[in-house]
Amino acid sequence: MQQRDFDIVIVGGGGAGLRAAIGAAEQAKAQGASQHIALLSKVYPMRSHTVAAEGGAAAVTSAEDSHQAHFDDTVSGGDWLVEQGVADYFVHHAYQELVQMERWGCPWSRKDDGQVQVRRFGGMKTARTWFAADKTGFHMLHTLFQTSLKYPEIERFDEYFVLDLAVHEGAVIGVIALQIATGELTLLRAKAVVLATGGAGRLFRFNTNAGIVTGDGMAMAYRHGVALRDMEFVQYHPTGLPGSGILITEACRGEGGILLNKDGYRYLQDYGLGPETPLGKPENKYMELGPRDKLSQAFWQEQQAGRTGKFGDSDVVYLDLRHLGEKYILERLPFICELAKSYINVDPVKEPVPIRPAVHYTMGGIETNPQCETSIAGLYAAGECASVGLHGANRLGSNSLTELLVFGRLAGEQASQRAAQTEWADERLLEAQGDRQQAKLLRLCDGTSSEENWVELKHAMVQAMESGCGIYRTEEGMRHSLDTMRQLRARFNKVRVNDTSKIFNTELLECLELECGLDIAEASCLGALERRESRGAHQRLDEGMQKRDDVNYLKHSQVFYQGDAHAELRWQDVDVRFSAPAERAYGDAGKGEKA
Amino acid sequence: MSTEQISTNVISTQSASTKHISVKRYLPDNSTETYWQEYDLPVDDSTSLLDALNHIKEQLDSTLSYRWSCRMAICGSCGVMVNGIPKLGCKTFLRDYEGDIRIEPLAHFPVQRDLVVDMEIFLEHLAAVKPYLIDDNPVKPYDPNAPETYQQTPEQLERYKQFANCINCGLCYSACPQFGLNPEFLGPAALTLAHRYNLDSRDNGKKQRMAELNRHDGVWSCTFVGFCSKVCPKHVDPAAAVNQGKVEAAKHTLIALFKG
Ligand SMILES: Cc1cc2nc3c(=O)[nH]c(=O)nc-3n(C[C@H](O)[C@H](O)[C@H](O)COP(=O)(O)OP(=O)(O)OC[C@H]3O[C@@H](n4cnc5c(N)ncnc54)[C@H](O)[C@@H]3O)c2cc1C
Ligand code: SF4
Ligand code: FES
Numbered sequence: 001m002q003q004r005d006f007d008i009v010i011v012g013g014g015g016a017g018l019r020a021a022i023g024a025a026e027q028a029k030a031q032g033a034s035q036h037i038a039l040l041s042k043v044y045p046m047r048s049h050t051v052a053a054e055g056g057a058a059a060v061t062s063a064e065d066s067h068q069a070h071f072d073d074t075v076s077g078g079d080w081l082v083e084q085g086v087a088d089y090f091v092h093h094a095y096q097e098l099v100q101m102e103r104w105g106c107p108w109s110r111k112d113d114g115q116v117q118v119r120r121f122g123g124m125k126t127a128r129t130w131f132a133a134d135k136t137g138f139h140m141l142h143t144l145f146q147t148s149l150k151y152p153e154i155e156r157f158d159e160y161f162v163l164d165l166a167v168h169e170g171a172v173i174g175v176i177a178l179q180i181a182t183g184e185l186t187l188l189r190a191k192a193v194v195l196a197t198g199g200a201g202r203l204f205r206f207n208t209n210a211g212i213v214t215g216d217g218m219a220m221a222y223r224h225g226v227a228l229r230d231m232e233f234v235q236y237h238p239t240g241l242p243g244s245g246i247l248i249t250e251a252c253r254g255e256g257g258i259l260l261n262k263d264g265y266r267y268l269q270d271y272g273l274g275p276e277t278p279l280g281k282p283e284n285k286y287m288e289l290g291p292r293d294k295l296s297q298a299f300w301q302e303q304q305a306g307r308t309g310k311f312g313d314s315d316v317v318y319l320d321l322r323h324l325g326e327k328y329i330l331e332r333l334p335f336i337c338e339l340a341k342s343y344i345n346v347d348p349v350k351e352p353v354p355i356r357p358a359v360h361y362t363m364g365g366i367e368t369n370p371q372c373e374t375s376i377a378g379l380y381a382a383g384e385c386a387s388v389g390l391h392g393a394n395r396l397g398s399n400s401l402t403e404l405l406v407f408g409r410l411a412g413e414q415a416s417q418r419a420a421q422t423e424w425a426d427e428r429l430l431e432a433q434g435d436r437q438q439a440k441l442l443r444l445c446d447g448t449s450s451e452e453n454w455v456e457l458k459h460a461m462v463q464a465m466e467s468g469c470g471i472y473r474t475e476e477g478m479r480h481s482l483d484t485m486r487q488l489r490a491r492f493n494k495v496r497v498n499d500t501s502k503i504f505n506t507e508l509l510e511c512l513e514l515e516c517g518l519d520i521a522e523a524s525c526l527g528a529l530e531r532r533e534s535r536g537a538h539q540r541l542d543e544g545m546q547k548r549d550d551v552n553y554l555k556h557s558q559v560f561y562q563g564d565a566h567a568e569l570r571w572q573d574v575d576v577r578f579s580a581p582a583e584r585a586y587g588d589a590g591k592g593e594k595a
Numbered sequence: 596m597s598t599e600q601i602s603t604n605v606i607s608t609q610s611a612s613t614k615h616i617s618v619k620r621y622l623p624d625n626s627t628e629t630y631w632q633e634y635d636l637p638v639d640d641s642t643s644l645l646d647a648l649n650h651i652k653e654q655l656d657s658t659l660s661y662r663w664s665c666r667m668a669i670c671g672s673c674g675v676m677v678n679g680i681p682k683l684g685c686k687t688f689l690r691d692y693e694g695d696i697r698i699e700p701l702a703h704f705p706v707q708r709d710l711v712v713d714m715e716i717f718l719e720h721l722a723a724v725k726p727y728l729i730d731d732n733p734v735k736p737y738d739p740n741a742p743e744t745y746q747q748t749p750e751q752l753e754r755y756k757q758f759a760n761c762i763n764c765g766l767c768y769s770a771c772p773q774f775g776l777n778p779e780f781l782g783p784a785a786l787t788l789a790h791r792y793n794l795d796s797r798d799n800g801k802k803q804r805m806a807e808l809n810r811h812d813g814v815w816s817c818t819f820v821g822f823c824s825k826v827c828p829k830h831v832d833p834a835a836a837v838n839q840g841k842v843e844a845a846k847h848t849l850i851a852l853f854k855g
């Protein structure tokens with residue numbers, strides 16, 4: 001087993017991980033220190049899922065806008081489950097981070113006068129979303145990756161699969177990783193570790209996420225006793241392509257696209273989002289620019305009422321862009337045209353695009369304090385894997401790309417400061433934990449025939465998540481999903497990997513990802529079942545639970561891992577220091593109200 | 596709003612048929628020999644090659660290895676040779692193929708296992724051209740307390756935008772006969788990336804990059820076959836970038852000569 005020493009280890013090469021690495025390097029430089037930073041990722045960094053983000057990144061930009069307005073949108077969008085101190089920090093640091101990206105070369109779309117252009121986004125009161133055509137995440141990720149090449153102190157470990165954290169006496173001391181190309185383990189000793197491993201959308205069958213978005217980092221921290229917070233909140237994006245779930249960005253609606261049911265009727269006006277806005281004149285927080293949870297729920301209602309159309313075997317509604325005209329569509333939404341043509345053979349210039357909701361974003365994650373530190377000393381988390389508390393019960397589109405930057409940088413800087421004051425732990429401690437991982441891999445690949453098939457388990461997991469923890473939930477459905485996860489976790493112990501080779505064993509990786517998925521799926525189901533109210537993305541059909549209940553549930557759920565036993569849930573107070581909970585209202589109903 | 600009923604092309608998921616594909620296997624844990632393996636699988640109009648590989652992995656043969664992630668042609672992971680042509684697996688549809696489909700790892704790269712190739716050299720070439728904004732003496736340095744962007748008009752953006760769309764999939768390297776002969780050749784994507792920054796109105800790093808581009812293994816290795824641009828799944832047109840790069844490199848040499 002190879003062993004290497006680093007001041008800081010960063011797990012994840014997406015937007016959050018790269019920003020953390022650069023942030024740490026800059027922080028060390030500012031302190032006149034030289035720190036050695038390892039950046040590990042199970043795929044080459046530019047393959048990370050940030051690459052798929054289309055729409056944009058939010059920050060208060062225009063003179064008419066204000067930090068207060070961005071804060072209010074975020075807090076009410078999150079149905080008051082947002083940590084308000086965190087949201088306040090976020091809105092105040094968003095703009096400088098987007099400018100920093102610009103200074104690093106990000107090709108933001110521009111106005112004629114050479115200033116950065118902003119677009120409208122759902123749930124945001126004012127146009128404040130920066131974009132790079134409809135490939136914002138792609139351009140951000142490549143800009144960050146390319147910029148990271150300037151820093152020789154960042155050493156990359158591409159295609160290293162991190163298996164576990166090494167923790168000793170309440171502090172992190174390193175990580176254990178599998179080099180995918182060779183199948184060998186590497187121990188990385190560290191003074192601070194940042195987890196930036198992304199979300200967990202692949203827990204669900206129908207989703208907009210890449211295959212690698214399997215919640216590994218969440219499971220790693222969770223197994224070492226860190227709480228997973230607010231895991232019951234999973235965002236459905238209203239517009240995924242039928243079949244694959246590939247995302248059709250919200251920017252389509254920001255640019256003026258409209259949603260129709262099978263009768264060609266703009267049904268959103270029937271769900272508290274009206275009145276109907278004139279064609280080609282989208283208005284923030286009205287109709288198509290309502291928040292995602294409301295739009296996905298409206299789809300479900302239409303489906304129940306039999307007003308959805310069919311595409312293949314999917315129920316769909318339609319996104320109509322035709323009135324925007326070919327030139328505008330091709331300039332602003334070129335990638336959308338390419339995707340719709342390739343994957344469903346529909347040209348958005350000529351036809352309405354059939355769409356349906358798909359699981360998109362994991363609001364919950366590894367609990368951190370406002371400085372991104374977890375309950376394990378020296379362990380930080382940032383990006384979609386983390387729950388720093390920004391999104392509450394429902395994330396607003398375009399807040400998360402900015403989150404990667406604001407909190408990625410903060411986590412990197414914090415890690416750097418910690419590393420400057422900490423010594424490495426005894427290397428034998430790390431070796432012992434490495435041996436345990438080696439033994440586990442040997443057991444998984446011991447060449448005996450598998451009593452359980454991982455493919456079957458995976459399908460059972462995604463099916464149960466979809467049926468029990470979908471857009472609308474019931475006590476019975478969630479209980480069933482939770483029981484299923486518990487059974488599947490037990491069955492996983494009998495899984496063996498058929499492929500026993502060492503070099504590029506992707507079957508082994510899939511099994512390890514599944515094991516992570518099952519652990520956090522249990523946490524997600526448990527949080528959902530115990531939250532006996534409806535809030536943001538968590539909507540129940542059960543009698544007496546269809547409304548928000550601030551008396552009992554203005555609280556974060558925290559789920560704690562208990563090994564083979566059932567996970568445990570606790571409740572945690574929410575920071576509501578600036579804005580008292582109020583009604584979330586959109587369309588005309590939201591007029592005049594502060595948020 | 597009109598109340599006409601909406602109808603769109605319905606992709607028939609019902610009309611599934613069976614297709615036969617051959618995959619070149621290489622399992623270095625067991626043997627240094629490569630061999631072809633045949634699979635029959637159900638496909639419909641929307642089945643991509645990546646869907647087919649995932650079907651094989653989950654239902655037929657879990658030992659088959661290949662890379663993928665986004666399944667929407669943006670992460671650049673899934674390049675393979677399809678009947679001898681470099682393609683993205685997730686953007687190749689089996690509906691477009693009659694008869695035999697032969698899948699091999701990307702050409703010109705060392706094979707690690709099955710359809711997985713070693714991309715290290717590609718990454719080294721990218722890094723070699725200093726692919727980041729260089730502005731050593733900015734008029735206004737970045738200040739987080741008073742952040743200010745550069746100005747860049749849509750026209751200035753347009754000059755390099757297309758060249759910034761490269762997803763680093765490496766297909767153009769598999770299409771490039773020069774890279775096949777000489778892996779030290781920086782190759783289409785790296786040269787394109789250098790050109791992208793050279794064209795950016797905010798950048799002053801052209802001089803620093805030129806040294807690398809002007810080497811024998813830089814732009815001058817390109818014999819303008821142009822196949823790179825044909826296979827590029829994102830219409831980046833690396834051949835155009837390399838050609839414009841040659842003009843720049845020649846100018847750079849001339850200027851250096853005059854300055855003596
Ligand atoms: C299709 C789509 C469109 C989106 N559009 C927008 C948008 O317009 N605006 C917006 O604000 N947000 C958007 N989002 C959300 C946003 O893109 C994501 O939340 C964000 O990119 C996540 O970034 P990240 O850095 O946290 O994780 P990721 O980019 O997912 O990166 C995770 C990293 O962790 C690594 N990793 C994971 N597990 C391991 C392991 N076990 N070992 C080693 N490495 C590991 C991976 O290799 C990867 O490098 C979109 C999301 C999707 C799915
Ligand atoms: S230039 Fe095109 S083919 Fe070459 S790596 Fe980039 S996207 Fe792929
Ligand atoms: S899987 Fe990402 S490009 Fe094909």
